[in-house]
Amino acid sequence: MSPQATSAQEAATRNAVEVQMTGLSRRYGQVVALDRLDLTLQPGELVALLGPSGCGKTTTLRLLAGLEDADAGQITVAGRDITHVPASRRDMGMVFQAYSLFPHMTVRQNVAFGLRLRRVAAAVRDRRAVEMLELVGLSEQADRYPHQLSGGQQQRVALARALAIEPQVLLLDEPLSALDAKVRAQLRDEIRRIQLEVGITTLFVTHDQEEALAIADRVGVMRDGRLEQLASPTDVYSRPATAFVAEFVGLSNRLAGTVSGGVVTVRGCDLPLMDRSTPDGPAMALVRPEAVTLASGYPADAGPLTGTVIALTFLGATSRVTVDLGDTTILAQLATADATAHPAGSRVTLTIRPDPVLVAVDGAASAGEGA
Numbered sequence: 001m002s003p004q005a006t007s008a009q010e011a012a013t014r015n016a017v018e019v020q021m022t023g024l025s026r027r028y029g030q031v032v033a034l035d036r037l038d039l040t041l042q043p044g045e046l047v048a049l050l051g052p053s054g055c056g057k058t059t060t061l062r063l064l065a066g067l068e069d070a071d072a073g074q075i076t077v078a079g080r081d082i083t084h085v086p087a088s089r090r091d092m093g094m095v096f097q098a099y100s101l102f103p104h105m106t107v108r109q110n111v112a113f114g115l116r117l118r119r120v121a122a123a124v125r126d127r128r129a130v131e132m133l134e135l136v137g138l139s140e141q142a143d144r145y146p147h148q149l150s151g152g153q154q155q156r157v158a159l160a161r162a163l164a165i166e167p168q169v170l171l172l173d174e175p176l177s178a179l180d181a182k183v184r185a186q187l188r189d190e191i192r193r194i195q196l197e198v199g200i201t202t203l204f205v206t207h208d209q210e211e212a213l214a215i216a217d218r219v220g221v222m223r224d225g226r227l228e229q230l231a232s233p234t235d236v237y238s239r240p241a242t243a244f245v246a247e248f249v250g251l252s253n254r255l256a257g258t259v260s261g262g263v264v265t266v267r268g269c270d271l272p273l274m275d276r277s278t279p280d281g282p283a284m285a286l287v288r289p290e291a292v293t294l295a296s297g298y299p300a301d302a303g304p305l306t307g308t309v310i311a312l313t314f315l316g317a318t319s320r321v322t323v324d325l326g327d328t329t330i331l332a333q334l335a336t337a338d339a340t341a342h343p344a345g346s347r348v349t350l351t352i353r354p355d356p357v358l359v360a361v362d363g364a365a366s367a368g369e370g371a
Contacts, residue, residue, distance in 0.1 A: 093162030
């Protein structure tokens, strides 16, 4: 990035606002959607909310947008209490899964629509629309109509329209879920580039773990209307706060073991615990597939970590190997070149890297029902 671009980005971030949600609660009949949620977005930060269906992530966004009212709690933006301010006066830009573009308007007219509602002079809104289309890389499509654009291009127009009004906060509600995988990945990175360039405080709701981990400054994992963890993507994945987070974000092997003195013993391996206060006794250790390696061979004194490869899943640069240990199966994630050396039917011996792990003491933690 050039010094000029860096300076512009820093200036934009300096003008960004802090968002605070304190003690937010929301019920739908007997269903508790949000349970005294506390969440702060730092100026210029992109926070992604992730969790299973019904966890409260979309409700959080809708309360912040003013599309619904909280039963309790407070919302402030830049120190201003907006808890009871109508949505039309909250100065929020929103992008939804549905593009919601006006089919009878050109791309330029769609982008300028919010400015037109605000009675901005025609010359000013046209200039702003052109600037936003340049930002999202659609200058050459300014005079086309939505039906002449691809899905990814239409979503970029929706993003440009949300940013054209220069909102204090940008809200993204599953904006990429209707797109195919390749376009989704490209637009995900584009959204992050634009968010950094504009420097706008952003709340991003998604069911896609890869999306959340790839673009967010911090990821909030929600469950039953509460935040289980709010941390950097690296910490959420490598140092999950709870067994639920460990299982919901990424894959984990659930391996029966015994906890004693801050260590869990799993199939003859002693693994340190993230939480050394975990009570002694039986537990399910949550071991990441990348912590498992394997070597060919099935020694005469076959131990609890020897078994047979029953499946190999190609993932590109890496592959996932499923090994049957007799009483359970275990996943190992390896470089594809290493994984293909162990085709289905191969006898292998596993090694578990002694990374700190979490345990589900009562076995109740689960990966949820999907997002």
